[in-house]
Amino acid sequence: MKPLRALIRSVGWKGKGLHTGEESSVEVRPSRRPGIYFINGDGEVPLSSLEADGTGRGTTVIFEDGRRVMTVEHLLGSLSGLGIWHAVIRVEGKEIPALDGSGRIFTEDLDKVAVDAKDEGPLPFIITNSVMVENQSNGAFVAAFPALKSRFTSVTRYDDMDPSTQSAEYSHDPSVFPGAVAPARTFVLEKEIEGILSRGLARGGSLENALVFGRQGPVGPLRFPDEAPRHKILDLLGDLALLGRPVLGHIFSYKGGHALNIRLVERLRRILAIN
Numbered sequence: 227m228k229p230l231r232a233l234i235r236s237v238g239w240k241g242k243g244l245h246t247g248e249e250s251s252v253e254v255r256p257s258r259r260p261g262i263y264f265i266n267g268d269g270e271v272p273l274s275s276l277e278a279d280g281t282g283r284g285t286t287v288i289f290e291d292g293r294r295v296m297t298v299e300h301l302l303g304s305l306s307g308l309g310i311w312h313a314v315i316r317v318e319g320k321e322i323p324a325l326d327g328s329g330r331i332f333t334e335d336l337d338k339v340a341v342d343a344k345d346e347g348p349l350p351f352i353i354t355n356s357v358m359v360e361n362q363s364n365g366a367f368v369a370a371f372p373a374l375k376s377r378f379t380s381v382t383r384y385d386d387m388d389p390s391t392q393s394a395e396y397s398h399d400p401s402v403f404p405g406a407v408a409p410a411r412t413f414v415l416e417k418e419i420e421g422i423l424s425r426g427l428a429r430g431g432s433l434e435n436a437l438v439f440g441r442q443g444p445v446g447p448l449r450f451p452d453e454a455p456r457h458k459i460l461d462l463l464g465d466l467a468l469l470g471r472p473v474l475g476h477i478f479s480y481k482g483g484h485a486l487n488i489r490l491v492e493r494l495r496r497i498l499a500i501n
């Protein structure tokens with residue numbers, strides 16, 4: 227399988243958004259132009275130019291007219307994971323449907339309509355100098371290091387989880403992604419749920435679209451022993467897709483999440499802009 231793939235026809239999904247709880251739909255259409263674009267009004271906006279907000283337990287993209295689309299990361303992670311960098315996305319509603327809380331359904335359906343790309347893709351972003359963003363209050367950081375291959379390492383640490391520190395590694399390969407990363411689900415700690423709901427988030431959350439960790443361990447079977455840090459790799463792929471191009475480097479996340487991922491994207495976008 228070639229690293230770059232393209233769609234031969236459109237594919238779409240409908241369902242409830244994780245945070246809004248409202249029904250929405252999204253369609254991904256083939257395109258020959260390099261890059262991923264979002265339809266907004268009559269125009270098509272490149273992903274790389276969209277403002278993003280990662281502070282609300284998910285990633286929201288914000289258009290110039292103020293329109294917001296929430297929870298873009300699992301669809302974008304699925305496109306990036308499959309090596310699809312020619313596409314146009316159309317969303318009806320405020321959020322991309324949660325489906326099962328992972329990238330599995332997006333990935334399976336996209337995979338069926340993807341072939342080796344004939345057109346040139348966007349140039350990869352090659353990490354030539356280490357870049358790190360951190361949260362000094364809890365020691366969390368996300369860093370990008372130079373590497374010969376796209377690699378991801380995720381380390382999660384939660385005092386109430388057993389084991390409290392877990393890690394996952396992924397060496398990017400579109401033929402491995404559907405089995406190794408896409409099915410890892412969104413997760414939440416039982417003790418966090420009340421606070422999240424009081425912030426008006428996760429109104430569409432349920433055991434159908436999220437993995438819940440209680441004091442006694444996960445509620446329901448895990449898809450991977452390291453499903454939590456593995457899901458963070460899907461999130462990283464999705465958030466970094468906001469660069470509009472693949473990243474060649476080793477991305478290392480320690481206790482990272484969307485807020486740090488988006489800060490890394492903003493730093494990398496500034497580096498792109500001056501080079």
Ligand SMILES: [Zn+2]
Nearest residue numbers: 299412457461
């Ligand atoms: Zn996620």
